[in-house]
Amino acid sequence: MSLLLVERLTRSFGGVRAVQDLSFAIPEGGIHSIIGPNGAGKTTLFNMISGVLRPTRGTIRFRGENIAGLPPERLAARGISRTFQNLQIFFNMSVLENVLLGGHLGLDRNVWRALFRLPRLRAAERRARAEAEALLERVGLAEWSDAPADSLPYGALKRLEIARALAARPELLLLDEPAAGCNEKETREIETLLKSLVADGMTIVLVEHDMRLVMNVSDHIIVLDHGRMLAEGRAEEVRENPAVIEAYLGQAAVAGGHAP
Ligand SMILES: Nc1ncnc2c1ncn2[C@@H]1O[C@H](COP(=O)(O)OP(=O)(O)O)[C@@H](O)[C@H]1O
Ligand SMILES: [Mg+2]
Structure with a gap:
């Protein structure tokens, strides 16, 4: 098929x-x-x-x-996941946070941040972070993980966009x-x-x-x-x-x- x-x-x-x-x-x-x-x-x-x-x-x-x-x-x-020609990056967030958002399409970013503060979700947060770190490694952005997204050069932003799409598995x-x-x-x-x-x-x-x-x-x-x-x-x-x-x-x- x-x-x-x-x-x-x-x-x-x-x-x-x-x-x-x-x-x-x-x-x-x-x-x-x-x-x-x-x-x-x-x-x-x-x-x-x-x-x-x-x-x-x-x-x-x-x-x-x-x-x-x-x-x-x-x-x-x-x-099915996609990237956008005109990047869909949150420039006021870190590189890692941008990837984390990709795993939770449909959730508003403020909701996602609030969820992370609930204790029972800490284990889930650790898993999600580990997965996001692995994706950044994959696209060659591991060392930029904590940097603000707006500090990335253009070519790196294109790879961040792909990492974000991959976060939805x-x-x-x-x-x-x-x-x-x-x-x-x-x-x-x-x-x-x-x-x-x-x-x-x-x-x-x-x-x-x-x-x-x-x-x-x-x-x-x-x-x-x-x-x-x-x-x-x-x-x-x-x-x-x-x-x-x-x-x-x-x-x-x-x-x-x-x-x-
Ligand atoms: N939202 C829209 N409203 C009206 N016409 C559109 C719209 N989007 C695309 N078109 C028209 O559809 C045709 C194909 O466009 P598009 O899919 O953007 O082509 P491509 O991506 O191959 O350049 C074009 O004639 C374009 O003007
Ligand atoms: Mg086109």
Whole structure:
């Protein structure tokens, strides 16, 4: 069974069909990228899978169950977690506290802080902290644990965002442009992290404009154009597909650079 099965998915905004009758399957494990020119419907698709937007029509099955229209916190409880392109970091809290919040989606941060003061929750707090520390170690931020989030450089914030998403213990991780705004070194750090997550069995759906990163990490690429699937396949197949080159990639991307 596919981990994620999208069938005849459509989302309209007034007269604009951002996603049109789109169907595809994501098997368990690996990195599955969604690429396409601006306006192709990538963000709309991503928002529907992560519960931010309701589909106009169609189904989204996760482990066989239709999850279309469920809110993000219900999806998180089922094992779907996401990051946001414009970071969802609480800058007035510590790095560790930001990760702790990710494990408790749906709880207001003040509620979560108050809960921590109850004695019977101290053991739970210790466990949660140990888990959050392990996640920070995982993303290479262990030494920043107690630092205020606003003291982190940009590339580190992108990894903190991933650690926060991991705190919900997802089976499916949706990453919205994890390398956007990152320099070369930061992008390579993200690449290493994504590969290590997949090596541990994670399934990742990636929306990303950095074509070198996409080509380096993807097991499977879906190319969208005008809300429909233009092509699908392994990185080498997609890279050599004439329709994809014409619609999107261009010569620079074929040579390993950025798409426009
Ligand atoms: N909230 C919205 N209201 C109206 N139109 C929208 C909205 N979101 C997206 N669209 C339109 O849907 C199409 C796809 O947009 P989007 O999903 O953001 O594409 P991409 O992420 O691939 O650049 C575009 O024509 C865009 O203008
Ligand atoms: Mg977009």
